[in-house]
Amino acid sequence: MPFDTLTYAQTNAARPDLSKPSLEGLSWILRHQMPKGHRWDFTKIMYREDSEGCGTAGCAFGIALMVWPELEEQYWDQIAEALGTVAYFTTRLFSAEPFLTMREYGVPPEAVTAAMVADKIDAHLRDKAALNAAREISFAAAEEKA
Numbered sequence: 386m387p388f389d390t391l392t393y394a395q396t397n398a399a400r401p402d403l404s405k406p407s408l409e410g411l412s413w414i415l416r417h418q419m420p421k422g423h424r425w426d427f428t429k430i431m432y433r434e435d436s437e438g439c440g441t442a443g444c445a446f447g448i449a450l451m452v453w454p455e456l457e458e459q460y461w462d463q464i465a466e467a468l469g470t471v472a473y474f475t476t477r478l479f480s481a482e483p484f485l486t487m488r489e490y491g492v493p494p495e496a497v498t499a500a501m502v503a504d505k506i507d508a509h510l511r512d513k514a515a516l517n518a519a520r521e522i523s524f525a526a527a528e529e530k531a
Contacts, residue, residue: 400413400417403452404457406449411506419448425499426495444497445499470509476503478509481497
């Protein structure tokens, strides 16, 4: 089962505000509430109704487009900004290119689970929070010296 690796904190996480796009919301959805009728398939890179895309199957990026339709007409960098991150992170995280998937997850694209992507999102958010805290401490120390 894809949720077998969840910690107590992850399974009991409070539902974030899903009314607007966010990485926190996407991580929560990946762990708790896949959109109705959606089939997880990391090898499918977008959500579209046409034959070029993945229809009702797809990766986290496709889920984000299903949950927040306002992202549909935007480019990767705009979607990354709406999610509160940068395009480099979303490209690295959501790419189904075998080389990038092996480097990021250590498995081929077809073996990537929703929980694995949620883990990467959560790690990114923790790193981002730690960096922001370190910056605040550094700024405070600089102000004290001045």
